[in-house]
């Protein structure tokens with residue numbers, strides 16, 4: 769079965785803790801996607817989806833903690849993006865539209881705000 773999002777070296781920030789979290793998020797996203805496509809039971813889908821949201825919440829909190837500690841100038845805008853995704857993802861019916869939303873958001877956020885965060889952290 770085709771994966772929804774293939775992890776690539778270009779997605780690495782070279783911040784190992786966050787890279788590992790991103791990889792775990794992508795793996796979970798792909799497993800939710802596979803569960804939807806293969807018609808898994810509602811309870812399995814909901815369990816997988818909540819596990820994904822939990823990984824996202826923990827990861828966002830970790831980024832925001834470090835950005836706050838290091839006084840990164842882009843923290844507020846960055847946090848707004850995290851909050852937006854959690855709000856949207858919490859509201860969507862559990863179909864492939866929900867996993868596509870997370871996929872598109874992740875790709876944009878990794879390339880934009882997370883990359884900027886890594887640059888700011890390295891310049892501290």
Ligand SMILES: [Fe+2]
Pocket residue numbers: 828831846850877881882
């Ligand atoms: Fe982020």
Ligand SMILES: [Fe+2]
Pocket residue numbers: 786790827831882
């Ligand atoms: Fe991130």
